[in-house]
Amino acid sequence: MNVRRVVTGHSSDSKAVFASDSIVEPHVAPGVGFEFLKLWGAENLPSFPDAGSPSAYRDYFPPVGGFRFGIFTIPAVQATPLAKEERKIAYARMEEMFPGLPAHMESTSPGMHTSDSIDFGYVIAGSIWLELDDGSVKELHAGDTYVQNGTRHAWAIGVRSRAASSLRSSEQSENRPACPWLRAADESSTSSGDV
Secondary structure: OOEEEEEEEEOOOOOEEEEEEEEEOOEEOOOOOOEEEEEEEEOOOOOOOOOOOOOOOOOOOOOOOOEEEEEEEEOOOOOOOOOHHHHHHHHHHHHHHOOOHHHHEOOOOOOOEOOOEEEEEEEEEOEEEEEEOOOOEEEEEOOOEEEEEOOOEEEEOOOOEEEEEEEEEOOOOOOOOOOHHHHHHHHHHHHHOOO
């Protein structure tokens, strides 16, 4: 789904102006059907007045002081999981399109991931289940919001769902390693070649 993005900024004499009015096309990860519209983001907070020009950023998750805003669509749960080789190809393509996202996904618990970010979201259509690491689950419906505070979680749905999300980085706690599950998954995947 394409989305219109209207951006404001400031002229050289600090008057409010429309900086751009454009259509943003989604990026779709083949094999898994995850779709993401990169609407806005930056590596650090802007200072104003500014021209309203987009900032360059690469990684899916923002660094400390950075932010992301987008819309993502999560496909319905597949009846047949991807085969090992298909999963490798899908994750490699996902890394090209959403740098850093696959590295946060746990190979031993599909869909489960952790990031040092605060995720603000709004469910636009469909319904979606937010699952936490203890197995507790909440179903969110169109019109519901969520604030995901850097916890280990996964998303699951029975039908296609769409949500708007804003990610704001947080400083990593000294008491929490950067993704302990990734280290274990990386060690096992290095020896087995699994993704």
